[in-house]
Amino acid sequence: MRLIQIELCPFAGFQQRTVDFKPGLNVVLGENEAGKSTLVNAIKSVLFENTQQIKREFTPFAEKYIPRGKGDHAKVNLTFSVGNDVYSLSKTWGAGKSASLKLNGGASWNDDSAVQEQLNEFLQLHRGSWETILFADQNTLFKTASSIEASAQNINRIPTLKNMQAGIPGDIPADDLLRDLEALMVDYNGQWDFFMDGPRDNRGITNPWIKNAGLIVKSYYELETVRKDYEELIGLEIALEKINESLKTQSANIENKQTQFKTLDDLKEVYNNATRLQLTKNDLETALSPMMNAVQNWDAKTKNQASLGTSIAEMKVEMEKNTEEGKRARRINDTRVNLGYYKDILDLDAKIAEIKKVLQANGNINKADEALIQSHQTNINQLEVELKAQKLQATFSADTEVSFLVTNGLEPTSTVSVSQGNSADIDITAQVTIAQNDWKITVKSALKPIDQLLAQMEENRLALQALLTKNNLASWADFERNILVNQTNNEQLRVLENNRTQTLKKTNTTIEALQAIQAEIGAMPTTRTLEELLEMHNTLNDKLKKAEKTLEEDQALLLQWATDYTDQTKLLLAVSQKTIALEEIKSKMSESPVLPAEYKDYQAFLDHLNQLQQSINDESQQIAQLRENRATIQGKLENYTTDAISLQADLDLAERKFERRKLEYTALEMAERTLKTVIAQQDQNPFEAFETETAAMFAQITDNRYTQLLRGGEAPESVIFNNQQIPVNLLSDGTAGALGLAIRFAYAKQYLANMDGFVVLDDPFTDFDISRRKAASKFLQDFAGQKQVFVMTCHSEHAADLGGHRIELKRTT
């Protein structure tokens, strides 16, 4: 917004006053009460105050701005521009209150709230920002820092400004750049899968992405479309070339085959004649073959008839002999097993005889005697037991050496000697007799009748001995041995006799019959084995049959020859005639063309001819098919509006474009990383640009006396001077005013960076010395080069320093 003209009619002390403004610096010079502040208030009121005020608002407004006693209303008309558009604004407060805004040659707004709403769009900033920063009066100039802090809730915030314009007038907010960059990246990467390096979900040109397709995927589809066209065209051209090659080759082939076929077909009749000669020759040779056989063998076969008859007779005699010998051999063979058994029986008989001989020599005890012997021995044993059961013991003691005879029971008498002073113990069985030269003592057991026992014992002994003697046995031990030997031999004898019986049973005949067979076989002359004789018989039989067959065949042949040829003379004549005919045929055949060597026979030649014809037919069909295919491909090629070279160029271009898109995206990724780093750095101190701007302005106004500020909150808190930190509230009025000016313009620069606006200052140099005033004037002049500036002053020298568009106000009465 740039102010062009203001009309106060009436407003405060002005009944009617029109002031024109210029772009850049406007200096309003007037003595005190000339209306400078009224002019500022008129600008503020027409821009910010509603005309439809409630009473509580209107009363103080009316008291200040409705001329007292000279009317019932206040009115301000303001002409301003926004960009190239010029607007007329009019506001009336009090009687006839109204508001209107009109675009010259355009729209108009006549409703108070609509007018204010439109104005706010032009003003852009909060009312607090305008009143605190952009309309600065002298009183608040040197209190700027605290004033800004106090109004912090009503002014546009620096961090917010940072996001509006990056903190430096004319700059672009980095966040905006990032937003645009990311939008551009989306334009590139839409539907592209970087991991797979292809369209998302692998959707190729047959099913392409349409919605949200990015530049990369589009260039990929372009490339693939061109590639597909190119490959199809190249494929068609290659196919056409191959077909032409094939046509050329097959045309040459078929021409060669047709020539070959014609040559061979011409030879076919000649070969037919040759074939007929060959057949005749074959017939003659077939007829001559048996005749030549008859010529060669007639005599021999006739003679052979007699010798064959003799041989056959001899062979038959020989076979008869073999048959006889065979019968004997078979008899031997049939009786061989039984004769083996017979030999075993004879061996068994020999062993039986030998055992019987031993038994005879050993003596065979009578069974009754054997029982008696054993009975007596049993009795003796029992008696001995009974006698031994009545056992005594005698102890002989002697004062002098003594010897005496002792008869102990059944034992023989023995001498017992006892040395001086010793004793001898003797075990006694039932009865003992002790005797010396002239005395004898017999002691008997009283338990049993010893004498009876002894008598029985003696009786049995005598009976036993008698029986042993009767049987030529010396003792009981001999009896026992004899009994044992006889038992063993008898057992062996029983086994042998059993074996003999079993062996004879196997022969199914009697021993006498076996003896007769042995005699029969033993009387036979020596013969060959049955197997040898059978082999001999078979050999002879084969020879005989062969001879008989030959004899029979030769007889039949001779009979046939006699029938066919009568005799050998007539046969020779016939052979001679046929031989001459055959020679004539051979002579004719030698003059005929022969089949090429590669043909086995005429049929092979004919087969080849047929194959050749078939091959020619096949190739003709193939050529027709190839021509049809060629026409189809040529038709397709005619539909192409471009050629392969152009398509190759398009393909190269599309490939480069596709690669370029990917490179561009990679470059955008690099730019994105860098921009995010910049944003992160800016976020660390969003006040940085503001601080830098304020310090630079403060340094410029103070002629570099103060170059460094320390910020607290939204505004500087202290300044550095001679390495000392001085709080703002301890600065002199002049320095505080210079700092306030710097702060306001630092804000103003940022507020007005992207809009047409203005700054209003009321006597800003009051507390400045000359040099600081001149520096400040220079500063304002520079600023006015970019934005509209209004300076109110009552000091003509200040106005002279500032220059610019001078507006003079006179005090009215």
Added chain:
Amino acid sequence: MLDLKLSGSLSQADLDSLNLLLKGLSSHYLHVSFENQVGVAVDTHFIQSTFAEGTSAYQWLSGIAEQPDAELALQLAYGIIQKYQSR
């Protein structure tokens, strides 16, 4: 007939001259087809002479220029800035 494909980068002055030249080509040929991918050569000197130090654009472009193979990224970033400024 003229088929022209251009790529690469030039200084702003040369780029302006090139664009002027291209505009005049069509009057000399029956048919002119060209693909112009030539961008302004965005280098350190260009950045320093075009943008105020401390601005986001300055910081961004300077940050990219410090990296290897940054020519394309610089051109694209400058294009985004130009587009923003022309709004």
